[in-house]
Amino acid sequence: MKAITAAALALALAGCATAQSHEPQGAADTAAPSGPMFTPTAIESRGSVTVGGVAIPYRAVAGTLVVHPAGWDDSVPIDRKRDEDAADDVPDSEASMFYTAYFKEGAPAASRPITFLFNGGPGSPTLWLHMGAFGPVRVETPDLAHGSAPYRTVANDQSLLDVSDLVFVDAPGTGFSRVAGEDKAKAWYGVDQDIHAFTVFVRDFLSKYGRWTSPKYLYGESYGTMRAAGMTLALQRQDIDLNGVILLSDILNWDLIPDDPQVNPGVDLPYIVSLPSYAATAWYHKRAGAGRELEPFLKEVEAFATGDYALALLKGNNLSDKERQAIAAKLHGYTGLPVDYLLKTNLRIEYGALQKELLADQGLTTGTLDTRFTGATLDPLSKIASNDPQGSAIGAAYTAAFNDYVRTALGYGAGTHYEGGLDVYGSWDYKHQPPGAARPLIALPNVLPDLAVAMKQNPKMKLLVTGGYFDISTPYFAGWYELQHLPVPKELQANIAYKYYPAGHMIYVNPALLTEMHSDVADFIRRTDGID
Template identity: 85%
Template sequence: MKFVTAAALAFALAGCAAAQSKEPRPASEVAPADQSYFTPSEVRSSASVTVGGTAIPYQAVAGTLVVHPKGWTDTLPNERKRDKDAGGDVPASEASMFYTAYFRDGAPAESRPITFLFNGGPGSPTLWLHMGAFGPMRVETPDLVHGSAPYRTVPNAYSLLDASDLVFVDAPGTGFSRVAGKDKEKAWYGVDQDIHAFTVFVRDFLSKYGRWKSPKYIFGESYGTMRAAGMTLALQRQDIDLNGVILLSDILNWDLLPDDPQVNPGVDLPYVVALPTYAATAWYHKRAGAGRELQPFLREVEAFATTDYAVALMKGNSLPDAERQAIAARLHAYTGLPLAYLLKTNLRIEYGALQKELLADKGLTTGTLDTRFTGITLDPLSKVASNDPQGAAIGAAYTAAFNDYARGTLGYGAGQHYEGALDVYESWDYRHQPPGAGRALIALPNVLPDLAVAMKQNPKMKLLVTGGYFDVSTPYFAGWFELQHLPVPKELQANIAYQYYPAGHMIYVNVPLLAEMHRDVGDFIRRTDGIE
């Protein structure tokens, strides 16, 4: 499933005061004689943002840290591929990971929370959370329609700097991050490789900026939630405990994805957990649930999905015709799709088909990341949607805003291209080695075991799970469902809080909902930072 990249699905996403005092330190991406490909870089500036009526002066640092593949040690020259202590081949590669950090002036480092934020993809940089949600500047985009240049960037009155210092991190190869070496794809483009890169980044960042004592948080969106859950355990193995984890539009178990489930007969859960989002979409477009409030309507659909509908799907070809007709009638009532169409699909609805068929009579396709968006159908004869109207509507605005902000305000990026979308989804290494397995598994990745072990080893760590009702790329009910199957004892289940919004994948594109999410995440950090 192509989660948010700027090109495909756009992933997954108070005033900035005057004078920026620059202290540039040059970066190099040319391999010197010692066989290193990169050197760290750093550009500093100062500004202020007003949140909740309070001016927050801060230092901004735009820069890079150099990370190495798993098995590398700082005594191992780059040209040597085998580290006998690692027990295997170490790819001859490096990554230079770009970040923008914001440190509140005057806040003591040891008691000031610090949050590492990242988007997903695979293949997306973190301009979405940076310029849409919690950075000190925010790009304005119109709600539910396609905008156009010139794009306005405004002070972000909902920056999370009131609760935490912030570090926005671009994945290797995305944004201003770079990878080099003949083994670069093997080294960085995979589930476990990606978890390793971000874990090492966090560890080295804590050392560079003296933040080992700080309350620590990670915030992942979309594929970034898989990364975040895997990092909880990987960080513990570096002796780094987290205070909290925030998951936005989570997908931790890929067996639940509503992505081409028709090629995997017998696996029906994706249809079950996606149905409430289909119903929310039909409700919004007035194709179902007439006169109903959204929340009670969704509770009813969730109950149907996990009982009668799930049982009917489990019966497969043995489902009697009368039951098939009855289930199809209820699906029609909840989704607005024609009865004949539902029977033809054998009661199983792909998310792309829902997008394409719901408003087919109007020649429109709904969004993927936010099904409230609509756009002209590109191919009226196609089986499923071939575009995401929301991605098309806001992608250019975010890319333009960050390029202008980075170069003009942060003073970073001269002579460099900002890679907004890395095409690695199809070639990504999806093998993952969960705790307890002796090898990486040939299966769809599932990081629930990692998260469960991390919670058991650190019972103080808390989770905040958030999502939007109108997101078919990572359906909200799938996110809830997977965490109901997290293998932890009952007392640790109480460490998980849930918050859902009448929004799509990127809740923050709607300003009133951004205000709500800012409040919810800020409160979560304040409740869990361990500061009396």
């Protein structure tokens, strides 16, 4: 799964610098010194954005907080020290995490909600949510087409500043965040290391800005949903309860990714839960479901996927030729893929295959993050898609818009490179230690146990689960399925709300759907902030 998205930042006058000490990109590759490796930074500016016809003045802070690996102890009077019990298991490293915070002017901090937002990847910064969704400024991109410079930014009348203060956070090593020390990869690039970094960041941010009593929210996109779910329990262990968590394009259980069936035979569930997104794609490109409305069509596909299709896959080699032909014909009707091709795949459509094959007769590949996008196929002889047309269409616009905005409006980043994507997917440490396990598990990560324990310990915490029908990177039905298996009592299942949109992974790229999504998220925060 490739590095993923989310976006939107703000109007702001260049402000006064309260502190500044940027690390050049090369600093992350140096050996650790004996003392502190980074210095916190903060640059303030001010602006205003109008949401719902109401002007909202805000104070913006672009800066960094320094965090340390798990086991680090700051209770002794020296610059840096490891916990004595942890001994040499604590990596010799530090991270400087970049954030952009927006505080509504004149709002009482004690009761004003605050939301921490982040993208995923792993290896993605949070320019997507910042510049596309909820910051005070957003970039305009053409719908379903490749844009070109000059890129245009506009005041974002769908910013979430109407209901919450906002903190957009870049993961260690991405954006303006930096890591240093000889153990930096071991310290920060893994499931549990990443959860730890963001948990410590939130804790220290609450202290720095006096927000301990505020209603608190997490907003994670894509891999950021795995981070957010893991953080629910990690934050509780720091005595921090959350009012709510918003998951956009969720992936909490990586066993549901439809990887190559020849490499991982006998694991059939990923193909079942991905089928509705394949059908949505075929429907959009008029290869299936002719004359049907999308949502009733998908309900039919969901029933087939969890019924006859699931039973057929479970039979494995015991499936008769007659049954195999019947299932292939049904799959053809839902996906538009040729029956002969489906028989060759043993009825299992792996990640990247539908994108490559659906429009192969036109020499086109569909998007992965948003399958409504199309682009020329790079390698017509490949088995799966080797490019994502949506990423190619909008990536440059988001990167350019944020680089300009952060340097001109926020006054941050002079002489410093903004790392738009970190290539750590293949080397990421995927071991995760769920509650109840004695050690990190050698398995694909699954943070459903963390989320379940957090909900049991804090029954007031609510979840809003959102996604797009045309997203194959994190299929909407897979997200729904995993949360239907969250091990919590029935009364806590009522704490979870679901909303899906006729969109891809990044719902907010469509202005009309951004308006709808803003309404849904704002309503969720208002209903759960504990304020009468």
